[in-house]
Amino acid sequence: MxxxxxTSAAPLVVFRIGFGLMMLLGIVRFWVYGWIEKLYIWPQFxxxxxxxxxxxxxxxxxxxxxxxxxxxxxxxxxxxxxxxxTAVFFLGFTYIELMDKTTYLNHYYxxxxxxxxxxxxxIPAGIAAARGCRVNSVYxxxxxxxxxxxxxxxxxxxxxSDWLLDAQPLATWLPARAHLxxxxxxxxxxxxxxxxxxxxxLYDLVIPFLLLAPRTRHLGFVLVVVFHFLxxxxxxxxxxxxxMIVSALIFLEPATHAKILDRIAxxxxxxxxxxxxxxxxxxxxxxxxxxxxxxxxxxxxxxxLLHPGEVFWTENGYRFSWRVMLMEKAGMATFRVEDAATGxxxxxxxxxxxxxxxEKQMATQPDFLLEFGHFLADHYRSxxxxxxxxxxxxxxxxxxxxxxxxxxxxxxxxxxxxxxxPCTWLLPFEDTIYxx
Numbered sequence: 001m002x003x004x005x006x007t008s009a010a011p012l013v014v015f016r017i018g019f020g021l022m023m024l025l026g027i028v029r030f031w032v033y034g035w036i037e038k039l040y041i042w043p044q045f046x047x048x049x050x051x052x053x054x055x056x057x058x059x060x061x062x063x064x065x066x067x068x069x070x071x072x073x074x075x076x077x078x079x080x081x082x083x084x085x086t087a088v089f090f091l092g093f094t095y096i097e098l099m100d101k102t103t104y105l106n107h108y109y110x111x112x113x114x115x116x117x118x119x120x121x122x123i124p125a126g127i128a129a130a131r132g133c134r135v136n137s138v139y140x141x142x143x144x145x146x147x148x149x150x151x152x153x154x155x156x157x158x159x160x161s162d163w164l165l166d167a168q169p170l171a172t173w174l175p176a177r178a179h180l181x182x183x184x185x186x187x188x189x190x191x192x193x194x195x196x197x198x199x200x201x202l203y204d205l206v207i208p209f210l211l212l213a214p215r216t217r218h219l220g221f222v223l224v225v226v227f228h229f230l231x232x233x234x235x236x237x238x239x240x241x242x243x244m245i246v247s248a249l250i251f252l253e254p255a256t257h258a259k260i261l262d263r264i265a266x267x268x269x270x271x272x273x274x275x276x277x278x279x280x281x282x283x284x285x286x287x288x289x290x291x292x293x294x295x296x297x298x299x300x301x302x303x304x305l306l307h308p309g310e311v312f313w314t315e316n317g318y319r320f321s322w323r324v325m326l327m328e329k330a331g332m333a334t335f336r337v338e339d340a341a342t343g344x345x346x347x348x349x350x351x352x353x354x355x356x357x358x359e360k361q362m363a364t365q366p367d368f369l370l371e372f373g374h375f376l377a378d379h380y381r382s383x384x385x386x387x388x389x390x391x392x393x394x395x396x397x398x399x400x401x402x403x404x405x406x407x408x409x410x411x412x413x414x415x416x417x418x419x420x421x422p423c424t425w426l427l428p429f430e431d432t433i434y435x436x
Contacts, residue, residue, distance in 0.1 A: 093111060
């Protein structure tokens with residue numbers, strides 16, 4: 001991967017254009033659908049990531065933040081001040097991602113980490129420049145490895161008994177798609193659930209190797225398009241399928257990227273010259289930075305192995321580990337606050353503080369329950385309650401299992417440190433999920 005082979009810069013330019021365009025469309029989509037206001041202006045309370053509780057929405061200034069990120073994405077697309085634009089985009093988008101843990105999605109993490117990697121990769125600004133500029137293949141291979149890891153780790157995560165032996169959570173989700181034309185009639189069939197489960201695991205595990213091998217990369221790319229189009233039809237997962245299709249372009253040979261750039265140049269009536277621009281060499285600093293980002297990308301998803309308990313139950317290490325669409329959790333959580341000094345008692349109306357979306361996410365995730373419990377204690381203390389104690393009556397159903405109690409209703413959440421592992425205070429998971 002780290003050889004000094006020189007190759008055309010065309011794959012990097014196509015990747016830059018595709019990445020920037022997808023990000024710009026994503027920002028516009030957020031704005032048009034009113035999600036900035038709905039997710040970051042209306043709520044009274046926001047769930048924070050550990051160590052990032054200082055990251056909060058900026059009120060009406062949140063619109064400006066999205067505008068800055070959108071402009072940065074546009075600059076990345078056209079190659080204007082590429083490195084500065086990438087830095088601004090990374091910082092701005094990551095800030096947006098960290099503002100409320102409720103909105104966590106795998107592809108938000110993908111975008112942030114990819115932007116950080118792209119910051120260290122020199123990419124020519126112009127389309128014409130790509131024809132005369134040659135870059136070290138280390139940069140192209142770094143992007144290929146990044147994308148390949150996402151697929152392969154997602155496949156490894158599917159090697160568990162819920163997914164392979166029970167086809168869960170697909171067996172829960174797919175019947176709800178019975179209204180779809182053509183495909184809907186099949187969604188009730190049990191064998192279809194297993195076909196999707198096993199096919200999805202096989203796809204994720206094999207597709208990186210199909211894309212990497214010169215003889216099969218075109219077949220692999222066709223499979224990428226078909227697979228992600230199908231997931232886009234079946235599941236409401238936003239921009240993720242299109243981001244992955246565009247990202248998979250990096251596996252194609254430079255000649256294909258050159259043709260793509262020719263098409264873009266013709267569409268824009270750009271010049272077709274081959275004047276070279278200065279292409280940054282592989283400096284030691286850039287190589288170290290790229291290696292560090294990739295090492296983090298490779299190792300961070302395995303941190304769940306350091307924590308005891310079933311990761312689907314405790315969710316300790318579940319996020320940021322490419323566990324894509326592996327879990328369906330439904331639950332309810334009723335909080336009560338008692339004043340130990342007076343005996344006064346209040347049953348909390350969650351909607352007084354949370355949106356419907358926040359409440360749904362909170363009901364099934366331990367760190368959400370604990371954070372909200374501590375917030376309630378502070379809230380009622382500020383309203384004159386001398387010694388508030390917070391309890392939650394919580395039930396959770398995981399991947400088609402019967403609903404079961406999640407937290408001891410007599411456990412005072414205010415006595416639990418935010419740093420306490422969930423396995424130390426959640427009720428135990430009364431089943432076994434085998435696999436990764």
